[in-house]
Amino acid sequence: MAVVIVGDDPASRIYVNNKKKACEYVGIRSEEYALPKETTQEELLALIEKLNADEGLDGILCQLPLPKHIDEKAVINAIRPDKDVDAFHPVNVGKIMIGDYDFLPCTPAGVMELIYESGIDIQGKECVVVGRSNIVGKPMAMLLLHDHGTVTICHSRTKDLAETVRRADIVVAAVGVPELIRGDMIKEGAVVIDVGMNRLPDKRLVGDVAYEEAAEKAAAITPVPGGVGPMTIAMLMKNTVKAALLHHRDK
Ligand code: L34
Numbered sequence: 001m002a003v004v005i006v007g008d009d010p011a012s013r014i015y016v017n018n019k020k021k022a023c024e025y026v027g028i029r030s031e032e033y034a035l036p037k038e039t040t041q042e043e044l045l046a047l048i049e050k051l052n053a054d055e056g057l058d059g060i061l062c063q064l065p066l067p068k069h070i071d072e073k074a075v076i077n078a079i080r081p082d083k084d085v086d087a088f089h090p091v092n093v094g095k096i097m098i099g100d101y102d103f104l105p106c107t108p109a110g111v112m113e114l115i116y117e118s119g120i121d122i123q124g125k126e127c128v129v130v131g132r133s134n135i136v137g138k139p140m141a142m143l144l145l146h147d148h149g150t151v152t153i154c155h156s157r158t159k160d161l162a163e164t165v166r167r168a169d170i171v172v173a174a175v176g177v178p179e180l181i182r183g184d185m186i187k188e189g190a191v192v193i194d195v196g197m198n199r200l201p202d203k204r205l206v207g208d209v210a211y212e213e214a215a216e217k218a219a220a221i222t223p224v225p226g227g228v229g230p231m232t233i234a235m236l237m238k239n240t241v242k243a244a245l246l247h248h249r250d251k
Contacts, residue, residue, distance in 0.1 A: 001030045001059035001085065001240050002051045006044060006070065007037035011199065012063050015229075019061070022233045028240055031057070041070045045078050052080045058244040059085035061236070064135070082246060085239040088135060096139055099146055102246060103239045108140040110231025111172060111193050112147070118220055120191055122147040126167050130154045130181065130208065131174035136195055140172050161185070173208035183213025192221040195228050 001023060005016050016032070023030035033047060044062075051060045060083045066072050081091040087103040095101040104112075115122060127149035131137035141151045154164050155175075165171055165185040173181050174195035186192060196208030207224030215221050222228055 106235040125169040128168035179210040186217040
């Protein structure tokens with residue numbers, strides 16, 4: 001796998017290091033391409049072309065966010081779909097929509113794995129996803145729908161967030177607002193999954209859920225850190241193995 005990181009965002013550096021450690025742990029060879037923040041879009045696209053053509057690589061991951069002068073969409077579109085272990089390329093996104101896919105995006109896939117492993121049945125449940133990003137909220141809603149959940153997506157223009165979240169049997173918070181989801185928004189016995197990863201000025205790392213409050217009501221809840229983050233990385237490993245199998249199975 002090739003991991004590309006542009007610039008010196010400290011959070012991205014931690015996540016990429018965690019990914020490299022996981023690769024080492026499971027026995028995936030990883031190559032890091034750490035580019036300076038001044039890298040031009042042309043330079044980055046040229047690197048991706050080179051990685052696309054490299055027969056020795058099964059997966060390419062370009063860590064987001066990218067510096068503002070680079071068009072993320074152009075970069076995502078440039079990655080060969082069969083090496084797109086993030087499942088961000090439009091071809092892979094489209095396949096997920098139909099339910100016929102090779103890769104799932106790592107964070108939503110990790111959330112599903114947590115739900116399955118906890119023995120929680122999604123069928124017929126009220127599922128509320130807070131956040132509508134292309135990389136988490138939207139695919140998350142689609143995966144819950146595939147498992148027969150009744151899915152509501154909330155976002156910044158939602159009229160009554162608290163009232164909507166209060167209906168939920170399963171809440172997935174992925175907005176990037178520290179502790180937006182309070183205890184009084186959680187139904188007794190709900191499952192609460194916190195995708196948020198917010199670094200406060202005092203350096204504390206908190207999720208999108210006020211954990212202590214919500215934990216008093218929830219039947220199950222994920223912490224931050226130590227919840228969805230490590231699952232994202234585990235699913236990246238799974239996708240990379242899958243990419244390798246798809247590339248080499250018939251050879
Ligand atoms: N291309 N960009 C691309 N793919 C991804 O899948 C990501 N994402 C998100 C940001 N940009 C990306 C990640 O890797 C978020 N993300 C991610 C990965 C790992 C962790 C958090 C976010 C993680 O390891 N979290 C640890 C705490 C780390 C810390 O101390 O800051 C945890 O226990 O939650």
